[in-house]
Amino acid sequence: MSIISAHGISKEYGANTVFANVSFRIEKKEKIGIVGVNGAGKTTLFRLIVGEEYPDSGDIVRDKDITLAYMRQHSDLTSDKTAVEEVLSVFGKQIEIENEIERVTALLQTEENGRLFERLNRLNEEFDVIGGRTFRSKTRSALIGLGLSEQEISLPLSSLSGGQRTRVLLAKVLLSDAGVLLLDEPTNHLDISATEWLESFLQSYSGSVVVISHDRFFLDRICGKIFELENKKLTVYGGNYTYYRNKKAEDKLALTRDYEQKRREINRIEKIIEQQKRFNRERNYITIRSKQKQIERIEKTVEKPETEPDEIHFHFHACSETANEVLVLKSISKSFGDRSLFSHADLLVKKKEKVFLVGENGCGKTTLLRIILGQLEADTGQIVLGSRVKPGYYDQALSDLCESNTVFEEISDAYPGMKNGEIRSALASFLFCGDDVYKKISVLSGGEKARVLLAKLMLSQTNFLILDEPTNHLDSASRDALERVLREYDGTLLIVSHDRYFINRLADKIAVIAGGEICVYAGNYEQYLEKKNNVNRKETIKYEKSGSDYEKKKFEASEKRKRQTRLKRIEENIEKCEQRLRELSEQMNDPSFASDYSKITEIAVFAEEEQKKLDELYKEWEEVMRNEE
Numbered sequence: 001m002s003i004i005s006a007h008g009i010s011k012e013y014g015a016n017t018v019f020a021n022v023s024f025r026i027e028k029k030e031k032i033g034i035v036g037v038n039g040a041g042k043t044t045l046f047r048l049i050v051g052e053e054y055p056d057s058g059d060i061v062r063d064k065d066i067t068l069a070y071m072r073q074h075s076d077l078t079s080d081k082t083a084v085e086e087v088l089s090v091f092g093k094q095i096e097i098e099n100e101i102e103r104v105t106a107l108l109q110t111e112e113n114g115r116l117f118e119r120l121n122r123l124n125e126e127f128d129v130i131g132g133r134t135f136r137s138k139t140r141s142a143l144i145g146l147g148l149s150e151q152e153i154s155l156p157l158s159s160l161s162g163g164q165r166t167r168v169l170l171a172k173v174l175l176s177d178a179g180v181l182l183l184d185e186p187t188n189h190l191d192i193s194a195t196e197w198l199e200s201f202l203q204s205y206s207g208s209v210v211v212i213s214h215d216r217f218f219l220d221r222i223c224g225k226i227f228e229l230e231n232k233k234l235t236v237y238g239g240n241y242t243y244y245r246n247k248k249a250e251d252k253l254a255l256t257r258d259y260e261q262k263r264r265e266i267n268r269i270e271k272i273i274e275q276q277k278r279f280n281r282e283r284n285y286i287t288i289r290s291k292q293k294q295i296e297r298i299e300k301t302v303e304k305p306e307t308e309p310d311e312i313h314f315h316f317h318a319c320s321e322t323a324n325e326v327l328v329l330k331s332i333s334k335s336f337g338d339r340s341l342f343s344h345a346d347l348l349v350k351k352k353e354k355v356f357l358v359g360e361n362g363c364g365k366t367t368l369l370r371i372i373l374g375q376l377e378a379d380t381g382q383i384v385l386g387s388r389v390k391p392g393y394y395d396q397a398l399s400d401l402c403e404s405n406t407v408f409e410e411i412s413d414a415y416p417g418m419k420n421g422e423i424r425s426a427l428a429s430f431l432f433c434g435d436d437v438y439k440k441i442s443v444l445s446g447g448e449k450a451r452v453l454l455a456k457l458m459l460s461q462t463n464f465l466i467l468d469e470p471t472n473h474l475d476s477a478s479r480d481a482l483e484r485v486l487r488e489y490d491g492t493l494l495i496v497s498h499d500r501y502f503i504n505r506l507a508d509k510i511a512v513i514a515g516g517e518i519c520v521y522a523g524n525y526e527q528y529l530e531k532k533n534n535v536n537r538k539e540t541i542k543y544e545k546s547g548s549d550y551e552k553k554k555f556e557a558s559e560k561r562k563r564q565t566r567l568k569r570i571e572e573n574i575e576k577c578e579q580r581l582r583e584l585s586e587q588m589n590d591p592s593f594a595s596d597y598s599k600i601t602e603i604a605v606f607a608e609e610e611q612k613k614l615d616e617l618y619k620e621w622e623e624v625m626r627n628e629e
Contacts, residue, residue, distance in 0.1 A: 002063075003026055003208065004049060004060065004062050004063070004066070005023075006058065007023050009022050011056055020232050021058070022045075022233065026180065027208070029208055030209075031202065031225070032223060032225045033226045033240075034213075035213075035244070046070065050068055063179075067180070070173070070182040071184060073212075077165050078158050081157060082156055083143055083152065083154070083155065084143065086157055088136070094131065094135045100123055101120065101124065142171040145201070146170060147360075147361060148164060170183070170198075174201060179208065180210065182210050183212070183213075185212055192498050192500065195218060209222065216241045219241035220240045226243075255303060258303070263302070266295055266298055269291050313429055313481065315488070316457075316465065316485055316491070318490045318491030319462060320388055320463055321388065322387065323389070328386075329518075330381055330382040331382070332380070332382075332383065333378065334371065334379050345381070345517055347520070354493040354507055355511055356495050356496075356497055357369075358496075358497070363513045366468055369468055391465075392457050394453060394457055395453070396496075398449045398450065400456070401453060405441050406438045407427060407441065407444075411426065418459075426455055426459060429455070430451040431451065446472075446473035451474075454482075465494070465495075469497055471497065479499070486506055487506060503524065507528075509521070570620055574621065577614045581610050581611065585607070
């Protein structure tokens with residue numbers, strides 16, 4: 001059953017048509033991803049769905065009982081409330097009943113009243129039904145899961161960064177219990193750990209989820225349907241992002257072949273007509289009319305493939321060969337005041353390797369890159385760049401751009417020896433054509449600035465690319481293009497990224513900063529996921545070095561036994577915890593306790609603590625089950 005449906009909707013801003021004659025349906029419990037290049041109308045579609053704007057034609061029908069919760073990409077959420085207080089505001093009913101329980105309990109301290117006892121019992125029953133014992137622990141769990149620290153969740157929103165406030169808004173939307181969640185780029189300010197928490201939450205969410213995202217790995221894990229906005233049309237694909245990507249390519253290939261075959265057939269028939277005209281006899285004109293009707297029938301079935309949106313097309317080439325060991329880090333440490341980012345960090349990057357540096361926000365990834373580049377000094381340790389190594393750096397903050405320059409000036413200033421035609425040709429590869437090259441850097445979007453910086457990097461004479469979050473400002477098509485280029489790059493790569501799809505398609509090796517050290521895993525992201533859980537550092541090294549199939553199988557069997565033992569223990573504890581909750585609930589409803597208000601309050605406190613334990617056990621159980629899969 002559709003809870004939201006659109007029929008033939010169109011939207012224009014002045015002379016610009018965003019999309020036309022778009023129709024779709026959103027069903028109960030569906031998880032849908034919306035993709036398309038920047039400017040295709042994805043956020044506009046969200047505003048139409050929630051009723052902030054109206055279509056110029058067509059209509060959108062919403063189920064009258066459905067509730068919507070909308071998380072905007074850029075949050076202006078701010079107040080003197082703490083992060084916890086802001087998120088708790090979605091639990092108005094629970095807080096109202098909680099306050100009433102406290103009020104009635106206080107009254108019972110001074111008077112015995114049968115009606116008050118009955119009211120207290122009814123309130124406690126309703127409180128249990130609507131999750132009154134757990135809403136505070138859920139709030140804290142969501143904020144911590146989305147990457148805020150214990151200290152940050154107690155700070156006023158006005159003192160948090162824009163990214164942190166966006167995470168608070170996301171937690172608020174997720175816990176709203178709305179029938180439909182509309183999430184616009186929810187992973188933008190999340191590290192990998194927080195994104196995985198969000199995936200786990202959405203996978204088990206009982207309502208519908210519609211998400212705009214350039215995070216392709218996230219779309220693969222969450223979505224069972226993809227809406228693509230392209231060329232002012234919306235196309236529906238039944239599957240995740242990878243299915244959509246492959247199906248679109250197959251459909252395009254089939255359509256192109258069909259179009260070319262029919263055009264060839266039309267050309268063949270037109271040649272026959274021309275030949276018949278030269279004969280200039282009555283029977284020839286009968287043939288001509290027949291052939292023209294044949295062409296008309298074919299033309300009615302001809303569907304010309306849509307023009308693909310422009311995408312960046314360029315090539316990186318290493319300027320020269322390097323020594324086999326491109327980068328060696330030995331016992332690197334760095335602290336800021338009392339805060340130690342890493343100590344005794346070691347890393348080896350070899351020629352032509354594609355190494356990804358990952359870790360939680362704040363673990364020191366960008367700091368380590370700056371140390372490698374000599375922009376920052378390590379407290380201890382040694383950094384060795386190999387012979388003939390020439391690094392090139394992409395800064396995620398885009399700080400290497402001069403805001404007062406035009407796009408053209410930015411390149412000509414960096415490479416004064418280049419001719420105007422060469423500069424224009426290079427910029428055209430990054431979609432800066434015509435008068436676009438005279439735009440000021442200051443007025444460009446984040447994605448446009450990223451393309452300028454990539455253009456500068458392409459023109460530099462390097463053989464060791466050091467990239468800090470290069471996909472952050474790029475849409476999916478541009479990310480695909482960058483992947484293709486870097487896969488063919490004949491130099492060495494060291495990349496910081498939280499884009500797991502990007503990592504998965506490129507990585508030879510993943511270096512994880514955790515606990516002040518760097519632990520290295522061979523392989524791509526999926527292989528890293530298989531190895532990382534429940535394996536301590538010594539066991540990982542032993543596993544990586546082992547060349548024996550017998551040793552590997554022995555190791556894997558041992559790890560599986562450990563997980564099964566842990567799973568059994570967790571399930572036993574869950575059963576015990578649930579039994580204790582049932583007993584406490586029975587005590588609260590026991591008439592013999594009705595007059596003992598202090599006992600009722602004490603039991604309620606025990607029940608809330610027990611529920612917190614149960615929530616943690618389920619979280620642990622889900623983690624182990626994911627590893628089993």
